[in-house]
Amino acid sequence: MSSNSAHSEEAHEHPTWSTYKWIALWLTLITVVEVWAYYIPAFVASNYFVPALLIMSAVKFTVVVMYYMHLKYDHALFRKLFVGPLIIAIATFFALMFVFRKMFQ
Amino acid sequence: MATDAAHDAHEHHHYTTTGLDHKKIAIWAFIGSECMLFMSLISTYLIYKGKSVVGPWPHEFWCKATNTAAATAEALAGCPADQIYKPILNIPVTSASTFVLLMSSLAMVLALAAVEMKDQPLPAGAGLGDRMLRSSKLWLWMTAILGATFLGFQAYEFTSFVHEGLTIKTNLFGSSFFTLTGFHGAHVTAGVIWLLTLLAIDYKRGLGPKDALKVDIAALYWHFVDVVWIAIFTLIYLIQ
Numbered sequence: 001m002s003s004n005s006a007h008s009e010e011a012h013e014h015p016t017w018s019t020y021k022w023i024a025l026w027l028t029l030i031t032v033v034e035v036w037a038y039y040i041p042a043f044v045a046s047n048y049f050v051p052a053l054l055i056m057s058a059v060k061f062t063v064v065v066m067y068y069m070h071l072k073y074d075h076a077l078f079r080k081l082f083v084g085p086l087i088i089a090i091a092t093f094f095a096l097m098f099v100f101r102k103m104f105q
Numbered sequence: 106m107a108t109d110a111a112h113d114a115h116e117h118h119h120y121t122t123t124g125l126d127h128k129k130i131a132i133w134a135f136i137g138s139e140c141m142l143f144m145s146l147i148s149t150y151l152i153y154k155g156k157s158v159v160g161p162w163p164h165e166f167w168c169k170a171t172n173t174a175a176a177t178a179e180a181l182a183g184c185p186a187d188q189i190y191k192p193i194l195n196i197p198v199t200s201a202s203t204f205v206l207l208m209s210s211l212a213m214v215l216a217l218a219a220v221e222m223k224d225q226p227l228p229a230g231a232g233l234g235d236r237m238l239r240s241s242k243l244w245l246w247m248t249a250i251l252g253a254t255f256l257g258f259q260a261y262e263f264t265s266f267v268h269e270g271l272t273i274k275t276n277l278f279g280s281s282f283f284t285l286t287g288f289h290g291a292h293v294t295a296g297v298i299w300l301l302t303l304l305a306i307d308y309k310r311g312l313g314p315k316d317a318l319k320v321d322i323a324a325l326y327w328h329f330v331d332v333v334w335i336a337i338f339t340l341i342y343l344i345q
Contacts, residue, residue: 014218017238024211028204031338035200038343050344057339061332068214069328075125078133085137089144096145100152 015067023067030056132322136329139292143333146288147340150281157276161193161269164345169270193271194342195262202258203338206293209251210331213324216244220320223313241312241320242304248327249300252293259290282341289337292330299323 015023034056043049066072071079121127160167165174168184175181178189219241227235237243263283266272273283303323306312312320 014221017215017218020211020214020218024207027207031200031203031207034339034343035196038196044345053339053343057335060335064210064328064332064335068210068331069325075123077123077125077130081130081133081137082140086140089141092141093144093148096148096152 014070014073019067023063027060027063030060126318128318128322129325132325136325139329139333143285143288143336146281146285147336150285150341153277153281157278159276161190161266161271161275161278163194163278163282163341164192166191190269193266193269195265196342198258198262199338199342202255202262203334205251205258206255206331206334209248209255210328212244212247212251213327216241216248217317217320217324219244220312221314221317223311242307245300245304245307249297249304252297252300252327256290256293256297259286259293262286285337285341289330289333292333296323296327296330299326 034053037043037049037052065082071082121130123130159172160169160174162174165176166178166181167174167190168181168188169190170184170188173181178191181189215238219239222239223241227239271279273279300323303312303320
């Protein structure tokens with residue numbers, strides 16, 4: 001019984017080869033756009049450059065975690081084990097940037 | 106008899122009270138802790154960004170004689186030509202290595218899929234493509250080779266930086282950059298070794314669906330190394 005429930009908890013659908021192929025294509029495309037943006041001086045100098053790069057990077061990060069790491073299809077506990085520390089890490093990042101950037105100014 | 110069967114079923118999968126395998130819970134907890142490690146290293150790099158008192162710098166031209174930096178070489182008028190150092194980060198090379206690491210993640214998911222489907226018969230009229238998709242050895246080799254290629258790019262980058270005068274001791278940029286990317290490179294190296302051990306098992310007795318969890322755990326680690334690089338590439342290399 002417990003073995004059966006264990007197996008049913010772990011049973012999850014994985015994306016197909018076609019999905020993996022399209023994800024790889026999109027990841028490559030986003031990387032090309034990122035690098036392309038880097039070589040446009042007017043865009044680099046604008047206020048949109050950093051947010052645009054951060055959004056593209058976040059999209060790539062999320063896609064890999066959700067599809068390649070199967071977090072979208074896996075048990076909710078795995079999501080909590082990943083997202084919990086990630087939130088702590090991001091909060092620590094902002095706290096450090098706030099404290100030290102202010103100190104150096 | 107039934108006890109033996111139950112024992113066999115649990116031989117490779119040790120389930121916790123949550124109904125989940127404890128090794129998979131452990132790798133996710135490990136990945137969570139690694140998020141915090143790498144975020145602290147990235148934070149350190151960004152805190153020290155622009156605080157180096159001597160060059161070379163990541164995105165600026167540097168006149169060694171006067172120790173001044175500028176966005177263009179022309180802006181360093183009066184500086185002897187042999188004293189001008191170009192921005193040290195090599196974006197084309199790093200873009201290529203980023204592409205290599207992204208493709209290694211694709212190879213890794215295909216390796217896991219091949220192991221999970223090992224017992225299923227090939228469909229009638231299956232072509233070379235179908236046979237390739239079922240070859241765990243091919244995709245594990247591909248992932249390991251792409252990982253090693255990424256390490257080759259990193260070795261080239263580190264060597265060229267040292268030749269251009271940037272070491273871990275040169276300035277704050279060098280210290281934080283080499284520490285961050287060096288830690289990441291060490292993780293990639295561990296991943297390549299892990300992949301080679303899986304390949305050794307595959308050659309010795311063959312990896313099958315009963316080993317899917319082993320490959321899944323290695324794959325999670327490998328993809329994590331990839332997502333860390335996605336963050337590093339944007340935050341360290343592209344944002345000026």
